[in-house]
Amino acid sequence: MKLIRRTTFSRMKLRLARLYGPEKAEELADRLYMLIGRYGVQPRDGYEMGAEAINWTEQDVVLITYGDMIRRPGESPLSTLKNFCDRRLRDAINGVHILPFSPSSSDGGFSVIDYREVDEHLGSWAEVQRIGRDYKLMVDLVLNHCSRQSEWFQSYVRGIAPYKDYFIEEEPGQEWLKGVTRPRPHDLLSPTETPTGLRHIWTTFSPDQVDVNWKSPDVLFDFLDILLDYVARGAVIVRLDAVAFLWKEKDTTCIHLPQTHEAIKLFRDVLRIAAPHVILLTETNVPHEENISYFGEGDEAQMVYNFALPPLLLHALLRGDSSYLQKWASGLGALPEGCTYFNFTASHDGVGVRPISGLVPEEERDWMIERIQERGGLVSYRAMPDGSQSPYEMNVTYRSALEVLGNPELGARRFICSQAVMLALAGIPGVYFHSIVGEHNWTEGPQREGGERRDINRRRLSWTEIEKLLDDPEGESGWIANVYASMLRVRRTCAAFHPDAPQEILATPGSFFALLRTSLDGERKVLCVFNFSEKELPLKEEWVREHLGHLPSRNLLRRKRQLDASDWNLGGYECVWLE
Template structure:
């Protein structure tokens, strides 16, 4: 059970905020009041909305810090009472069986005027404190940080193995999307090959979609600017939306692509649904094969299309990826094997069951990225106890690709292999292997007798 611990802010409808408005202790000191004439130009903004929101209180008008929106009022962690409130909340979650605590928007926790107010040393100290607290009272509980920022900043929340146990792999969703939209794995392979070794007891949470959009700040420095612009425009062509943030110079730039991952992998020039299904399943196979723990959004299991009606109804771009299924309608789709929903769901379950059976996919299993050219994304996973090796091959293109077996030593040396997804035994491993468009092969390698 994972529980979201939202430390940065509370709702404008909360009791704490109502008490603040009425001047009731202790909540009257839980928020951050700022003179609107203060120079806040250095503050890094994840949104384009105003940083300060006017609020009418018993003592008159006040301007409060609102990092994300006018209805999410930022908390003042410089007040120790706020920290102790959250330790109480954390204990409640643990008592209810929480196994993972997700620290929502943790990067923006500490505010200090005259600084960017992101990744401040005090924020990292709070994460360390929470880690120490869990080590004492609930060592079985894991901390997960949610920091939708460039990769180096993101993994800084591992600290020296003394902060988060888990960090979201935020660069993966947009990089993988780019690879499959362009049919070119170059930047995905380059990034994956550069990933550092993680502290003992730490790993990443791999994902492609979530209740939010696809964050693009983590793409910074990973693909050329012109490629990024094409990616953004491609989302618009596929019926998605682009959410913007305000930069320190006052301009705006994209921070999030609002679209379902399934429709993000459509092709406006070739609306072949079979091809879209294959492209989508390839994306999920890549995510499942990578070192770490997979996190799967419900709407990925069901290949949910864009919910444009929800966007019109709510006025919120994120609603496009938050469809509320009617249970009977969903069950009917799943029972009809010919529907896209059923096809993706059954194929996804097959991949998950395979992954669960093979220790090579353990989070601590060794990962080696194989550069086999721009048409393939390939990697090798080895079980922690060396009991098995799996070579994972993914064709990211719309054409059949011949895999260069001579560049994969483990396959060259193998006496035989087994392709896990189809169940086909390879005796011996062939000298050439052809992958159809967007196909995946997970080959378990057996040593020669």
């Protein structure tokens, strides 16, 4: 039985008072005691609570995937996914992020109808938990909005308590609404007929995704219950989707509000008591300084998505110039203790361009967007306060984004170089399924009836298709998958790549990118050098010796144990991890 010290609940009571007023804090704290108690914790004053048990290591690599990314006749998609991971990735990953697997009405699962169920077309809770027994399970908590088809919203429409207070009504045309930060171009308010007349409901992301009203304590407690249910079913990383927009307040931008940060801190406090091993990961696709604010002072999320990395890395490789990437990476600075980045290059969404605001000039951003469009990519926009539209994300697979036009072999090498950079950086890597197999744009996806731009990066594959691709000795997908899996295996056995291991970004000409990682005990150093150009470039022995402290004995990315002359000349987009 876990025992909780008085100060822990005093802190949570203070957070409840900040969110809902001091007059409600005592009652809500009592309700919180009862909720946590349902999940095996007995609140009791005067006792010390155990410390958080976060134990990430260099072995942590998370596969990002939909539950039905691979399909095989006669088998549920979740079972097929586990069989694929066991067969192809067992020693290359140790975590699986199953993108929203609840019944949903749109947006690739992010318009949730019922949070407590698994979509029957994917499988069952038993199959989710089976994955969680062999891999660290990461799940989404979609807490800004739910589906119009949800029982919550249907009960709101009928005026049934407590759901009549679960959603946000506003009168259209108010001047302050023009200043609300928007990630999409559609109208903020969506008309809805109710028995008492027409209402205009807050819908940040789409008319089908209705924002919930966090000013209602019942909303908070519903989501806390869902969170603890997910944890009880095996989740060890919980991704807080679109959390930046959670709290709405009149005459504000309704993004990054203090109440939003307070709610995340409350979630962290609850997990510190009920499940100290669980990691909160915030998903905030915003400029870098705003993004890292969700670490708080080490009391909010333990991980945040490193959203600036995908567009900066893409720009650097397309330009053949790492200058902006170097400047950003060298200025990252120390994180609060117990915090790290979730590094990635691709996900189920596009490559965001908001995160590089202030890091790359607008003309360079626009140049990059043009290069992506040349490679078959699409662009999604968001509405601005003046009524104009601004680029929000580039919809493209990362492999297609890095295509070298007319030279697919060189394009494949450039793609692998991008992944080697991501894997070398301090943090925990998240690898999107389509990156592991080097999937190109699915141009038919957005053109289907009901398709959207993001579908270009969301193609589902049959078991037969994926096996054929990966087993073809002459095919690009098989080559990429083999090289990628090999890099992952190497990374997972090297203590210098521990998430907390020191990282030094080295000053180099723009055609190179280089960093030094040192294990926590100081015993292992790895010098990672990347050629960002198409040309062969020499590595100078004296420069390597200066930064590594000695001449290296091996390149971890090659199977041979000893270096030879070829290791000192990096071909186009070649990379080395020298030890």
